[in-house]
Amino acid sequence: MNIVKKEEIIKKYPFVERLIQSMPEDIWEKCSLITYKAGEKIFYQGADLTKVYLICDGTVSVFENDLSGREMQVVFLEKGGVVGEMEALIKGRTMRFSAKTVTRCTLISMSVSTFIKWTQRDIGLCLILIESLAKKIQQASNEIVLHVQSSAIEMLSSRLIFAEAGLLRVTRNELAQRCGVSVRTINRCVQKLAEEGYITMNHRKIYISNEQKGMLAQSPYVNQFRTETD
Known part of the structure; x- marks a missing residue:
C-alpha cells in the first residue's frame, strides 16, 4: 500500500469524501494513490479489467475509437467520479472503452476484487454508484445527441x-x-x-x-x- 490516512485524503480532496468516508479500513489498506499527467492513458479499450479508480482531482475522458481511429467521446468524469466500475459490476473481463486524463489527475486505485468486496459491504456506496451510473448514462446520451445534431x-x-x-x-x-x-x-x-x-x-x-x-x-x-x- 502507498496511500496515506483516509482523513488526510478527504482533507486534501473533499470531493471523494462521499465515496470513502465509510470505506472499511481493510479495504482502504489495499488502495493506492496514483498521479497522472494530462493526456496520459489510464487504460485501453480491450485491455484486461484489473483496476477500478476513484477520481480525487482532475478530469478523465472515457472514449472509443471509430474505424478511422478518431476518438469518439463517451463521457467526461470529474473529481468524485469512478472509472471502471461498470465493467467490474457486470463481471466483465476487458475494458469496453479507453480512458485518459484531460488534465493532471490524482486517482485512488484498487483491484477489481477489492472493489467488489467493498460494494458487498457498503450499502451507502451502492446508492452512490447507482446515482453515478444514472448520471453517466444521461451524459453519454447527451453527448451522442450533441455530436450527431450539433x-x-x-x-x-x-x-x-x-x-x-x-x-x-x-x-x-x-x-x-x-x-x-x-x-x-x-x-x-x-x-x-x-x-x-x-x-x-x-x-x-x-x-x-x-x-x-x-x-x-x-x-x-x-x-x-x-x-x-x-
Missing part, C-alpha cells in the same frame, strides 16, 4: 453555459477534446462568440459572466435537448 459552435456553447462564471481554466486543446473537433475549429468558434458578446477575451483566456451565460443559454447556438436535460 455544430462545433453549438457544442462549445452548450458546455460554456454550464461552466462556472469567471475565467475558464481549461485550455483550447481541452475544449477541442471535449467538443471532438480541432483546436483551429475551436479558435474560430471562440472568436465568433467573442465578437457577438457571449464571452470576453482576457489575455487570450476566455471569460464568461453570469449575464453572458444567460444570454448564451437563450442564443440559437445552444442545443435545446442539452439545456433541458442537464
Whole structure:
C-alpha cells in the first residue's frame, strides 16, 4: 500500500469524501494513490479489467475509437467520479472503452476484487454508484445527441453555459477534446462568440459572466435537448 490516512485524503480532496468516508479500513489498506499527467492513458479499450479508480482531482475522458481511429467521446468524469466500475459490476473481463486524463489527475486505485468486496459491504456506496451510473448514462446520451445534431459552435456553447462564471481554466486543446473537433475549429468558434458578446477575451483566456451565460443559454447556438436535460 502507498496511500496515506483516509482523513488526510478527504482533507486534501473533499470531493471523494462521499465515496470513502465509510470505506472499511481493510479495504482502504489495499488502495493506492496514483498521479497522472494530462493526456496520459489510464487504460485501453480491450485491455484486461484489473483496476477500478476513484477520481480525487482532475478530469478523465472515457472514449472509443471509430474505424478511422478518431476518438469518439463517451463521457467526461470529474473529481468524485469512478472509472471502471461498470465493467467490474457486470463481471466483465476487458475494458469496453479507453480512458485518459484531460488534465493532471490524482486517482485512488484498487483491484477489481477489492472493489467488489467493498460494494458487498457498503450499502451507502451502492446508492452512490447507482446515482453515478444514472448520471453517466444521461451524459453519454447527451453527448451522442450533441455530436450527431450539433455544430462545433453549438457544442462549445452548450458546455460554456454550464461552466462556472469567471475565467475558464481549461485550455483550447481541452475544449477541442471535449467538443471532438480541432483546436483551429475551436479558435474560430471562440472568436465568433467573442465578437457577438457571449464571452470576453482576457489575455487570450476566455471569460464568461453570469449575464453572458444567460444570454448564451437563450442564443440559437445552444442545443435545446442539452439545456433541458442537464
